[in-house]
Amino acid sequence: MQLIPLTMPVVNKEMKETALHVLENEMLVGGESVVKFEQSFAKYVGTDYAVSSNSGSSALLLAFHAIGLNVGDKVVAPSATFIATLNGACLLGANPVFCEIGSDYVILSEQLEKILNKSQVKCVVPVHLYGRPCNMSCILDIAKRKNVILIEDSAQAHGAQHKSKKVGSFGEAAIFSFYPTKNMTVGGDGGMITTNSKKICESALKMRDVGRKTKYTHDEIGYTLRLNSVNAAIGKIQLQHLDEWNAKRRSIAKAYRNKLTGIGDLIMPPGDEPYDESVYHLFVLRTQKRDLLGLWLSKNGVSTGVHYPIPVHRQPAYQKFESKVLAFTDEWSKTVISIPIFPNLDSKDQEYIINLVTRFYDERLYEQKELRDKEKEWSNKLI
Numbered sequence: 003m004q005l006i007p008l009t010m011p012v013v014n015k016e017m018k019e020t021a022l023h024v025l026e027n028e029m030l031v032g033g034e035s036v037v038k039f040e041q042s043f044a045k046y047v048g049t050d051y052a053v054s055s056n057s058g059s060s061a062l063l064l065a066f067h068a069i070g071l072n073v074g075d076k077v078v079a080p081s082a083t084f085i086a087t088l089n090g091a092c093l094l095g096a097n098p099v100f101c102e103i104g105s106d107y108v109i110l111s112e113q114l115e116k117i118l119n120k121s122q123v124k125c126v127v128p129v130h131l132y133g134r135p136c137n138m139s140c141i142l143d144i145a146k147r148k149n150v151i152l153i154e155d156s157a158q159a160h161g162a163q164h165k166s167k168k169v170g171s172f173g174e175a176a177i178f179s180f181y182p183t184k185n186m187t188v189g190g191d192g193g194m195i196t197t198n199s200k201k202i203c204e205s206a207l208k209m210r211d212v213g214r215k216t217k218y219t220h221d222e223i224g225y226t227l228r229l230n231s232v233n234a235a236i237g238k239i240q241l242q243h244l245d246e247w248n249a250k251r252r253s254i255a256k257a258y259r260n261k262l263t264g265i266g267d268l269i270m271p272p273g274d275e276p277y278d279e280s281v282y283h284l285f286v287l288r289t290q291k292r293d294l295l296g297l298w299l300s301k302n303g304v305s306t307g308v309h310y311p312i313p314v315h316r317q318p319a320y321q322k323f324e325s326k327v328l329a330f331t332d333e334w335s336k337t338v339i340s341i342p343i344f345p346n347l348d349s350k351d352q353e354y355i356i357n358l359v360t361r362f363y364d365e366r367l368y369e370q371k372e373l374r375d376k377e378k379e380w381s382n383k384l385i
């Protein structure tokens with residue numbers, strides 16, 4: 003049986019030919035493709051600058067460094083995210099403060115405001131989780147009133163829009179990831195910072211390049227976090243396809259929503275506000291029978307994912323920090339399941355997935371002894 007993957011990057015002939023061309027003709031690090039990719043990306047997002055890096059995590063580290071994050075500073079982010087969101091801040095000595103998410107899976111503005119009323123916070127990191135834009139008008143308003151710096155984690159939301167403005171253009175800075183499962187990749191790890199601040203741009207350029215001032219002079223102790231030229235060249239071509247791929251993701255999401263709404267106890271991902279445009283990096287359902295559904299789909303050749311089974315405040319690495327009760331985040335982590343979505347998902351395969359999910363509930367297949375016997379084993383894989 004051939005497996006239907008959860009996601010699959012598009013790698014076409016043009017990308018392969020470009021990679022070869024760069025390998026044969028450019029400096030492999032710091033080639034002209036890097037600058038060209040950065041310029042195209044800044045133009046696409048609508049910011050003055052874009053600085054590439056070798057991952058989204060590196061981009062976060064560079065952004066936190068650029069805003070002058072210091073030991074003991076507080077940084078607020080949701081716990082319902084990938085662990086990397088605050089890793090860079092913590093590595094610089096900051097203290098994470100976790101905020102609850104709403105039923106739309108993005109940071110809850112009311113709770114954010116309460117946190118900012120109570121404590122002195124330097125920076126807030128809203129995460130456009132699963133490709134859904136946060137309500138940036140509201141968050142910007144709060145950030146301005148409370149005088150905190152905003153860094154958007156747009157790692158999962160290339161091309162998503164709030165009120166006709168692209169995510170990644172709202173905060174002091176934003177970051178993107180090009181890890182191969184993302185809506186666009188660079189043919190491996192990669193990341194980008196977008197900003198309108200010359201200061202942030204210059205800091206990121208220097209710190210990604212060993213703190214270099216001139217070829218042989220280094221006036222800061224920096225990192226080596228550059229994006230390779232071959233990856234940048236692939237990224238530039240991927241970017242040209244991003245809108246078309248996002249449109250396909252939206253139409254796949256629409257078909258899932260049409261066919262799966264009202265089935266069993268399934269909760270669909272939140273629909274878009276009229277002024278928002280999600281890019282469905284993931285299509286995430288919620289169900290109390292999450293593990294049995296994952297097992298059933300896997301048995302029938304369909305890959306699923308769980309984003310994420312352990313919220314960041316419950317990760318072993320974060321136990322040294324204080325955290326409060328995040329009841330909805332806990333519930334979310336126990337019930338979410340991601341089903342396949344990617345631009346080249348075949349419509350017959352999608353029908354097959356929809357049919358399997360529908361049968362699971364309509365025929366009460368979750369009661370099958372064979373599935374129940376393996377449930378524990380399946381759940382253990384998530385922790």
Ligand SMILES: Cc1ncc(COP(=O)(O)O)c(C=O)c1O
Nearest residue numbers: 057058059084086087157179181
């Ligand atoms: C929300 C979020 N933030 C940050 C990152 C970090 O990006 P990278 O894996 O490129 O370091 C990711 C990547 O998975 C992510 O999903």
